[in-house]
Amino acid sequence: MAQAAFSRIPSALPYGRQVEFFSRLRDANPAPVTELEYVNAFTLLVAVALSAQATDVGVNKATKGLFRKVTTPRQMVEFGLEALTEEIKTIGLFRQKAKNVIALSKRLVEEYGGEVPQSRAALMTLPGVGRKTANVVLNSVFNFPAQAVDTHIFRVGNRTRIAPGRDVEQVERAIEDNVPVEFQQNAHHWLILHGRYVCQARRPRCMICPVEDLCPFEEKTE
Structure with a gap:
């Protein structure tokens, strides 16, 4: 910045x-x-993680089809890196972002029972999730200011x-x-x-x- x-x-x-x-x-x-389109806390987390150096419009176009197929961390892990990479290839830095999304999904399944944690510190331990992403999720889903x-x-x-x-x-x-x-x-x-x-x-x-x-x-x- x-x-x-x-x-x-x-x-x-x-x-x-x-x-x-x-x-x-x-x-x-x-x-x-938020102008990002999402279904639940997990899909918003994914959308915000994908939005770095990309527009909300571009992210929404890429996730429109994705979120019809995938709405939970477990489904994302099963969807797999190759399929996710293809799905979001119109977004900047899509290869690294796909790796992060798969990695954070695995972490959510293994450590949080497939739920998105309601803690900034916990959210920021997830791959590809910084303070801004964590704050968007806390505000928009969990109604924390x-x-x-x-x-x-x-x-x-x-x-x-x-x-x-x-x-x-x-x-x-x-x-x-x-x-x-x-x-x-x-x-x-x-x-x-x-x-x-x-x-x-x-x-x-x-x-x-x-x-x-x-x-x-x-x-x-x-």
Whole structure:
């Protein structure tokens, strides 16, 4: 992850502005969800693991047929590496990702009775599963207010000063520390969608932004 372009981390937006910021995002999208398609905790875990350096759209295309055949770790092990590799070959780094998915499926069968553990530490011991992947599963399936910070959230967190930080862990901590509790469960969904469709990297769409007047970003577009 690239470092933020400042030497000193600026302070986050004050509480009142945080409330107004997320209230507007909630009004526009009261029940945000991940754009990855899944059936259960295991298929979401697989989908997120496959999404590294790939788009959600691309992952969904690859897993549409896969998740009709495979929905449990045991079924994935039986499906096998060769078949899985063929199934996901349209996704970047598909060979290594296929190996990781088979390996994590075996681990789930052998150590967790075929269930996805409800612990970040346990999830992060699985092959190919990092903190972001673990947080997505904890948030979307187990309703834990974990913050899965990706490039979109890193950008939006710093531009808007909702959650400034030099790296993804600092931004994650800033969300946890500064975003009011009532918005914690859905905060990362609102921020990622805002970054994906409005506060885009090269040319943010400030003219349609619902929180433009609350945002201190200086290089706004007309």
